[in-house]
Amino acid sequence: MTKYNTLTILLLTLSLSFMSSCKKDFLNKGPLDQYSDENVWKDPALINRFVADIYSNLITTYDYVGSYNSINQGMLPADITDEGKSNYSGSNADLINQGQYNASSNLFSSFWSLPSAGGFHQNGAYENIRKCNTFFSHLPDMPIDETIKKQLTAEVKFLRAYNYQLLYSIFGRFPIIDKVLTITDDLNIPRGTDEACRAFILNDLDAAAEALPLSYSNRNDLGRITKGAALGMKCRLLLNAKDYLGASAAAKAIIELNTYRLFPDYAGIFFPENDDNEEVIFNKEYGSSQSGQTHTLDLYLNSSFFTGFYSPEDVPTQNMVDQYLMKDGLTWEQSALFDAEKPYDNRDPRLQASIIYDGTTWRGQVIDMQLGSDFNPATTIPSVTGYMFRKFLNPKYVFSGNNLNYQNCVVLRLAEIYLNYAECQLKLGNSEEARKYVNLLRIRAKMPEIQPGHMTWETYVRERTVELAFEGERRADIRRWEMGPALLGGTIYGMGIETINGKRQYTRQVVEKRVFHPKMYYFPVPLAELQKYPAGKVLEQNPGW
Numbered sequence: 001m002t003k004y005n006t007l008t009i010l011l012l013t014l015s016l017s018f019m020s021s022c023k024k025d026f027l028n029k030g031p032l033d034q035y036s037d038e039n040v041w042k043d044p045a046l047i048n049r050f051v052a053d054i055y056s057n058l059i060t061t062y063d064y065v066g067s068y069n070s071i072n073q074g075m076l077p078a079d080i081t082d083e084g085k086s087n088y089s090g091s092n093a094d095l096i097n098q099g100q101y102n103a104s105s106n107l108f109s110s111f112w113s114l115p116s117a118g119g120f121h122q123n124g125a126y127e128n129i130r131k132c133n134t135f136f137s138h139l140p141d142m143p144i145d146e147t148i149k150k151q152l153t154a155e156v157k158f159l160r161a162y163n164y165q166l167l168y169s170i171f172g173r174f175p176i177i178d179k180v181l182t183i184t185d186d187l188n189i190p191r192g193t194d195e196a197c198r199a200f201i202l203n204d205l206d207a208a209a210e211a212l213p214l215s216y217s218n219r220n221d222l223g224r225i226t227k228g229a230a231l232g233m234k235c236r237l238l239l240n241a242k243d244y245l246g247a248s249a250a251a252k253a254i255i256e257l258n259t260y261r262l263f264p265d266y267a268g269i270f271f272p273e274n275d276d277n278e279e280v281i282f283n284k285e286y287g288s289s290q291s292g293q294t295h296t297l298d299l300y301l302n303s304s305f306f307t308g309f310y311s312p313e314d315v316p317t318q319n320m321v322d323q324y325l326m327k328d329g330l331t332w333e334q335s336a337l338f339d340a341e342k343p344y345d346n347r348d349p350r351l352q353a354s355i356i357y358d359g360t361t362w363r364g365q366v367i368d369m370q371l372g373s374d375f376n377p378a379t380t381i382p383s384v385t386g387y388m389f390r391k392f393l394n395p396k397y398v399f400s401g402n403n404l405n406y407q408n409c410v411v412l413r414l415a416e417i418y419l420n421y422a423e424c425q426l427k428l429g430n431s432e433e434a435r436k437y438v439n440l441l442r443i444r445a446k447m448p449e450i451q452p453g454h455m456t457w458e459t460y461v462r463e464r465t466v467e468l469a470f471e472g473e474r475r476a477d478i479r480r481w482e483m484g485p486a487l488l489g490g491t492i493y494g495m496g497i498e499t500i501n502g503k504r505q506y507t508r509q510v511v512e513k514r515v516f517h518p519k520m521y522y523f524p525v526p527l528a529e530l531q532k533y534p535a536g537k538v539l540e541q542n543p544g545w
Helices: 007-013 044-056 092-097 125-141 146-171 194-211 227-240 244-256 297-301 349-354 414-427 431-444 457-467 474-481
Strands: 084-086 280-284 314-316 409-413 491-500 503-513
Touching (some): 044 146, 227 409, 349 457, 409 414, 414 457, 431 457
Antiparallel strands (some): 084 314
8 A cells, every 4th residue: 555645644635525625735835833823723724734743743662663763762662571672782771671760860751741852753742732732722713514523523532542641651640731721820730640640531532432433434534543443542541440340341342343353464464565454443654755754663673684774773582482382372391392493483473473583584584693694793783682573564665765665553453452351351250251352363373272261361461462562562561460570670581592513502591680669660750840840839759759
C-alpha cells in the first residue's frame, strides 16, 4: 500500500462529501502556526488540520527509536524490562536499570511537557492535551456540520485520554486539566487521586466509544479512531488497575463487535504491506512525507551490514529467547527436541518472527552473529547480547534515497484483547474460558494447544510474554503482576558464540545485573516540573523519590 492516503491526509481533507467548503490542496499550505487563532476556528479545513496535528504527535513505541529524537531517552521500552538491552553504553536505560536516577535526572520530561529546543517534532503529552482542550473551547462556534462535529469531538476525547493514559503509565497520578488555562487561572494544579485520574480517562473513552463507528467504509479513513479502539484502551486501563470484572467486560465487548480477526501470519502483522490489517484495533499511521510522520526504526535496529552505520541501537536478551517454547510445547530445559549445538531449531515460530539470532535468514542473508562477523562487526557497535530485533522491521526497506515505505506502529491489536480477557478470567477463577482464548493464539502460531485442566498462571504469563514481545506493555504487565524484583531487577543474559573445531558453541553469558526497588514501578516526576510550582503549592512527588 502506498502510504500517502494516511490519517493526516484524511483529516486535512475530511472528505468533500462531508464538508463542501474543503479544498484539495491543504497539504500544500503552510504550518498551522502561520495562521491566526481566529482564522483557524473559522475555517473547517484548518479545524481538521488542527485535529490532524494532535494525531500526528501521539507518542508510540516507534517514536522512541533514533538518537536524534528528543523523546526517545536513548532506549526502547523493552530496554527497561527483561525483554531488551540498550546497545549503547551510558544510555538512559542503563541509568534506569542500575537505579542511578532520581527526579533531577528528568527522565521522560519530554513526555510530560514540550520537547527541548532543536528536538524532534513530537509534542509532550500536556501540549497535546492543551490542543485537545483548545478544540473543545471552540467547539460551540465551529462552522461545521453537526455530524462532523460529533465525530471530531469523539476523536479528540480519545486523543486526550490517550495522552493522559501515557502519563499515567509512566508517572502514575497526574494533574487533571480539562480546559485551556490562561494567566488568570491558578496554574499550580495538584495531582489528582488515582480514582480521579482513572475516572477522567474512562469518561473520555466511554464518550468516544459511544459516538464512534465500528469501522469506516472509505480506505482514506484508515487510522481513524473507532469504537473498538476506545474500548480497547479502556480494557488496558482497567486491567492495569486490576479491575478484572471491568476489564473483562470491555474485552468481551470488543470481541462481540465481531469486527476484528487474528491475522494469519504473525510476522506479517507488522509489515507495511499489511498495514491496517484485520487484527489491528488502533495504530499510528506513518509514511507521509508531507505530514512529517516518519520513524527511524529500520535504520537504528538493523545490523550495520544493512544500514552502513553504527547500529543496532537496541537488542533483545537471552532472557526473552528462553521464554519461547519448543515446538512440542515444552520448555527448552524439558524438551527432548532441544539441541545445545542448534539451540534455535524446533522453537515456537514466533521466535524467528521476532528475533534475529545466529543462523537465521534475514533480508536474503544467513546471519552470522559471532563477534567480528560482517553482521556483528567488532569494529562498530556489536550486539552485546548476540541478538538483534526482527519484529516490527520492514524486510523490504531501502536504506538509500527517500524511502516512504514506513510501517505503521500497531498500538492495540486483537491478540492483546484475547490475552487481557484470559488474564481476567484466570483471576476470576474461570481457567477454561481463559484457555479457549489463549489457544486461539497458540493455533495461529502453530503451537500445541493447552489441554483441559492445564491452563495455569505460569502458562498464561509465558504466552503473553512471547505474543506481545517488545510491543511496549511489558513494564505495565510486570507492575501489575508485582514481579519487579525478578523481571526488572534480575540478571540479564546474552549468548556468546564461538566456532571451535568447525562447530558452533553457544554459551550463556551475564550481560548486566540490574537493581530494583518498589518505588521504581513508577518514575519520579521530573524536577523541572516540580520547580515550576511555588512554595506552598508543591507538586507531590511519587513515594520514595
